[in-house]
Amino acid sequence: MAGNESINELPKAYEPSAVEEKWQKRWVEGKCFSANPKSEKPAYSIVIPPPNVTGVLHLGHVLNNSIQDILARRARQQGKEVMWLPGCDHAGIATQVRVEKQLRETEGKSRHDLGRDAFLEKVWEWKDKHGGIIFEQLRRLGCSLDWERERFTLDEDYTEWVLDVFVKLFKEGYIYRGKRMVNWCPVSLTALSDEEVIMKPQRSKLYTMRYEIVDQPGEYFQIATTRPETLMGDVAVAVHPEDERYKHLIGKMVRRPFPAAEIPIVADDHVEMEFGTGALKITPAHDLADFEIGQRHNLEVIDVLTPDGKINCPGCPELHGLDRFVARKKAAAMLEEMGAIVKVEEHENNVGFSERADVPIEPRLSMQWFLRYPATEEAIAAVENEDITFRPARWKKTYSNWMENIQDWCISRQLWWGHRIPVWYRKEKSFELREAESLDVANLNAGDLHVGVEPPEDGDNWEQDVDVLDTWFSSWLWPFATMTKVGEKSETLKKFYPTTDLVTGPDIIFFWVARMIMAGFHFEKQLPFNNVFFTSIIRDIKGRKMSKSLGNSPDPLDLMATYGADGLRFGLMRIAPTGTDVKFDETQIEEGRNFANKLYNAVRFRLMQGAVSSFATVDPATLQLSPIHIDILAKLDQLEDDLAAAYGDYQFNAVTQALYAFFWTGYCDWFIEAVKGTLREDEASWMREATLWTMDTVLSRFLHHLHPFMPHITEELWETLGYGDGSPLMQTPLLADKVLDTFDPATVLQAKTTATAVFDSVGRARNLKAEYNLASNKNVSFVLDPAEGAVINDDLLATFSLLVGAKGTEVQEGYAAEKGTPTSLTPLGALYMPLDGLIDFDAEKKRIGKEIAKVEGELKKSKGKLSSPAFAERAPEAVVNTERERLAEWESKLAQLQEMLAALG
RNA sequence: GCGCGAUUAGCUCAGUGGUAGAGCAAUGCCUUGACAUGGCAGAGGUCACAGGUUCAAAUCCUGUAUUGCGCACCA
Numbered sequence: 006m007a008g009n010e011s012i013n014e015l016p017k018a019y020e021p022s023a024v025e026e027k028w029q030k031r032w033v034e035g036k037c038f039s040a041n042p043k044s045e046k047p048a049y050s051i052v053i054p055p056p057n058v059t060g061v062l063h064l065g066h067v068l069n070n071s072i073q074d075i076l077a078r079r080a081r082q083q084g085k086e087v088m089w090l091p092g093c094d095h096a097g098i099a100t101q102v103r104v105e106k107q108l109r110e111t112e113g114k115s116r117h118d119l120g121r122d123a124f125l126e127k128v129w130e131w132k133d134k135h136g137g138i139i140f141e142q143l144r145r146l147g148c149s150l151d152w153e154r155e156r157f158t159l160d161e162d163y164t165e166w167v168l169d170v171f172v173k174l175f176k177e178g179y180i181y182r183g184k185r186m187v188n189w190c191p192v193s194l195t196a197l198s199d200e201e202v203i204m205k206p207q208r209s210k211l212y213t214m215r216y217e218i219v220d221q222p223g224e225y226f227q228i229a230t231t232r233p234e235t236l237m238g239d240v241a242v243a244v245h246p247e248d249e250r251y252k253h254l255i256g257k258m259v260r261r262p263f264p265a266a267e268i269p270i271v272a273d274d275h276v277e278m279e280f281g282t283g284a285l286k287i288t289p290a291h292d293l294a295d296f297e298i299g300q301r302h303n304l305e306v307i308d309v310l311t312p313d314g315k316i317n318c319p320g321c322p323e324l325h326g327l328d329r330f331v332a333r334k335k336a337a338a339m340l341e342e343m344g345a346i347v348k349v350e351e352h353e354n355n356v357g358f359s360e361r362a363d364v365p366i367e368p369r370l371s372m373q374w375f376l377r378y379p380a381t382e383e384a385i386a387a388v389e390n391e392d393i394t395f396r397p398a399r400w401k402k403t404y405s406n407w408m409e410n411i412q413d414w415c416i417s418r419q420l421w422w423g424h425r426i427p428v429w430y431r432k433e434k435s436f437e438l439r440e441a442e443s444l445d446v447a448n449l450n451a452g453d454l455h456v457g458v459e460p461p462e463d464g465d466n467w468e469q470d471v472d473v474l475d476t477w478f479s480s481w482l483w484p485f486a487t488m489t490k491v492g493e494k495s496e497t498l499k500k501f502y503p504t505t506d507l508v509t510g511p512d513i514i515f516f517w518v519a520r521m522i523m524a525g526f527h528f529e530k531q532l533p534f535n536n537v538f539f540t541s542i543i544r545d546i547k548g549r550k551m552s553k554s555l556g557n558s559p560d561p562l563d564l565m566a567t568y569g570a571d572g573l574r575f576g577l578m579r580i581a582p583t584g585t586d587v588k589f590d591e592t593q594i595e596e597g598r599n600f601a602n603k604l605y606n607a608v609r610f611r612l613m614q615g616a617v618s619s620f621a622t623v624d625p626a627t628l629q630l631s632p633i634h635i636d637i638l639a640k641l642d643q644l645e646d647d648l649a650a651a652y653g654d655y656q657f658n659a660v661t662q663a664l665y666a667f668f669w670t671g672y673c674d675w676f677i678e679a680v681k682g683t684l685r686e687d688e689a690s691w692m693r694e695a696t697l698w699t700m701d702t703v704l705s706r707f708l709h710h711l712h713p714f715m716p717h718i719t720e721e722l723w724e725t726l727g728y729g730d731g732s733p734l735m736q737t738p739l740l741a742d743k744v745l746d747t748f749d750p751a752t753v754l755q756a757k758t759t760a761t762a763v764f765d766s767v768g769r770a771r772n773l774k775a776e777y778n779l780a781s782n783k784n785v786s787f788v789l790d791p792a793e794g795a796v797i798n799d800d801l802l803a804t805f806s807l808l809v810g811a812k813g814t815e816v817q818e819g820y821a822a823e824k825g826t827p828t829s830l831t832p833l834g835a836l837y838m839p840l841d842g843l844i845d846f847d848a849e850k851k852r853i854g855k856e857i858a859k860v861e862g863e864l865k866k867s868k869g870k871l872s873s874p875a876f877a878e879r880a881p882e883a884v885v886n887t888e889r890e891r892l893a894e895w896e897s898k899l900a901q902l903q904e905m906l907a908a909l910g
Numbered sequence: 911g912c913g914c915g916a917u918u919a920g921c922u923c924a925g926u927g928g929u930a931g932a933g934c935a936a937u938g939c940c941u942u943g944a945c946a947u948g949g950c951a952g953a954g955g956u957c958a959c960a961g962g963u964u965c966a967a968a969u970c971c972u973g974u975a976u977u978g979c980g981c982a983c984c985a
Contacts, residue, residue, distance in 0.1 A: 397915095
């Protein structure tokens with residue numbers, strides 16, 4: 006599609022959807038995304054942060070994966086062998102919950118009705134049908150993922166890794182089982198890791214209760230609590246040992262209201278004297294601190310809650326079976342009735358919520374598997390000394406703080422969907438072993454325990470642990486477990502591990518990034534990635550987090566339908582800062598679409614000028630390039646430097662900004678408009694040739710540079726223009742040289758100066774026209790009294806007139822303008838706009854007066870600086886000289902303006 | 911409580927010591943043979959505040975205020 010005939014077939018506005026679909030298909034069919042481990046090219050690799058198998062695309066994914074795609078496409082252009090590996094994780098809780106819900110709704114059954122094996126079959130069915138929708142959506146976004154390498158954390162090979170790692174760590178003593186206080190989710194019915202608990206401030210009530218002192222009838226002791234419903238589990242009351250108010254009571258007994266019992270007052274340092282009454286009720290079963298106090302004082306642990314958060318206390322029938330929050334109110338009412346409540350106050354406290362179910366977690370004593378983290382020292386050092394570079398660097402501190410206070414990781418989950426813990430108990434001893442206070446590698450020797458990737462051969466004599474492993478316990482192996490089988494060093498691993506970049510959100514720095522680093526060091530003896538780029542978090546325009554419940558999260562597929570995938574990508578990248586959060590506004594995506602349209606129309610304009618010839622092999626020395634041509638080529642060269650610098654710093658918004666400004670302002674607003682005159686059919690062919698060559702040079706290189714951000718449209722236009730040799734743009738390497746490498750630098754500098762002078766003068770002339778309400782009048786003529794040394798010739802004057810929208814511009818040295826002629830000082834000289842008696846003296850005076858005021862302001866600033874002796878003495882010579890030059894310029898400008906004003910009478 | 915950020919035009923944000931910037935919105939003009947998803951012009955900012963360092967501070971330092979996030983946590 007080229008040449009004048011077909012141009013009418015091109016619609017006036019770019020229509021992305023068909024184009025995007027076409028290229029997505031062609032890239033995949035052409036295996037353009039496949040990584041070849043046998044390639045001689047240097048490797049570049051990224052593993053995708055695995056989305057949930059239940060996941061659907063949201064804007065966070067769009068940002069994250071756009072960045073990865075940009076890096077991957079840029080690396081390909083730079084001649085790297087690129088592997089960008091896709092996959093997802095099995096999302097234990099989320100997936101199980103979803104399938105259970107479906108089961109309940111369609112069959113009215115629970116997972117227990119089906120049994121473990123049958124239920125898991127259902128989950129796999131669900132996964133095959135609904136899982137991985139997000140990959141279709143990422144294809145829609147244009148992501149150049151190597152689809153043949155898609156991995157899933159429950160794949161056979163991957164599972165073998167997870168189990169193998171468990172066995173190794175157990176045998177090395179890093180994994181153990183123990184009865185501990187854990188974070189229990191009463192809705193998901195499983196233990197969670199500390200990282201899955203989110204502290205939220207809550208408006209609670211602080212109840213102050215009074216308990217009677219046993220051997221001092223009629224005397225009371227006051228205790229403050231927010232959780233009266235756990236009172237039945239109280240086994241003591243604690244005060245600070247130094248608290249003068251209570252010292253004499255330590256060791257005495259108080260009466261617990263219900264079920265009635267006598268419990269001791271103990272002394273413990275943990276108690277804050279200043280808070281509440283300075284006395285703390287001790288419920289070891291339902292609070293970590295209380296549990297520890299209980300341990301110190303040999304107190305009983307009375308569990309009064311069921312796993313799903315109901316009261317379990319037959320001795321207190323009023324509360325037994327009630328939900329914990331209902332019971333809280335009821336317990337308070339009961340206390341009130343008994344006269345045991347002294348006061349109730351509003352109180353804000355922090356409560357831990359389950360990340361998954363968004364309900365308050367319960368600290369619960371239970372038997373769980375824990376991991377003592379391996380390779381922590383290497384992991385800390387690698388980030389500290391920047392073997393692994395964090396961007397932005399400030400996340401280093403967050404990372405090291407966590408790493409240095411690292412706690413053992415609760416890795417067991419009371420779920421069915423996941424990697425079942427590869428531990429078997431000998432049947433005869435199974436009860437005893439399951440109840441054992443602790444279990445670790447030492448127990449292996451007794452022969453009653455089997456820990457292995459394979460089940461024991463005499464399976465009938467053994468029972469497997471019922472729990473599964475935390476999903477993150479599989480994700481932390483992602484960078485290498487996706488590349489090779491256990492015990493092998495695959496070609497892929499050798500070529501692409503460690504990976505080059507990891508792109509992820511700072512919210513999973515502990516969950517995933519830190520753990521991957523430790524796993525990388527421990528199992529592969531190498532860091533897993535060289536760079537970590539932390540993306541921004543996308544919020545709505547009001548700064549709120551995007552969420553389904555708020556309905557403030559636009560569907561990226563809708564956005565792509567409206568603005569195109571390219572528009573969405575570019576718009577989002579343009580506003581994505583490197584540091585903080587980004588506030589999303591749809592108008593920003595609209596800008597992305599508009600930019601695509603601008604590019605499309607600029608290409609459309611090029612096609613209207615005729616077919617592309619073999620511009621790439623033409624030696625520019627054989628062309629007669631004008632300063633306007635050289636100027637845009639110089640800007641192109643500058644753009645390439647700017648891009649290299651911005652990419653080097655992972656400053657993606659700076660890249661988009663540079664691309665945008667170059668193309669829209671530099672190429673479209675100035676260059677195209679300036680050369681339109683050279684494209685007229687009556688113009689000399691050498692002029693036309695020079696312009697077309699410049700356009701093709703700029704467009705072809707620009708399409709290249711824009712490609713990583715807007716892959717579809719650039720690919721389409723590259724083909725339409727016929728710039729390539731038939732292979733896709735995405736596989737065409739960047740040119741190593743700069744356009745103007747072979748040019749004389751003095752010529753280039755002169756051209757830039759001249760073009761800038763013309764453009765700036767155009768601005769002044771347009772302003773003159775606008776001030777006289779002549780902006781659209783093309784019959785205005787100008788007279789230029791040239792400045793000394795200004796480069797002016799007929800071509801440049803014609804360009805000037807064209808850009809200004811003037812009939813013509815005449816050069817007259819020492820021009821004696823009619824009194825009151827509108828004038829402006831320009832880099833090319835004094836510019837006059839003779840109006841044949843239409844002069845508005847007042848308007849002209851006002852206009853010049855305004856300019857004088859501006860110049861005087863600058864003059865004052867400049868003089869102020871130079872008049873300080875310290876400035877001349879201490880500032881670098883270059884700075885002082887520049888300032889002197891500026892002062893001289895302002896002074897001469899002021900003198901001329903004053904002359905003009907005087908001439909008005 | 912500790913730590914990390916942010917505060918620049920009406921809005922969203924760039925700007926690492928030397929002439930305050932972009933896009934959008936708002937204003938006026940323009941449907942001109944690429945593009946109204948467009949063009950031209952103008953307006954709009956004591957760079958949160960107070961000190962300090964410096965010849966020179968939006969930029970570096972100290973403090974304050976407001977605000978966001980993370981960690982810890984007093985029931």
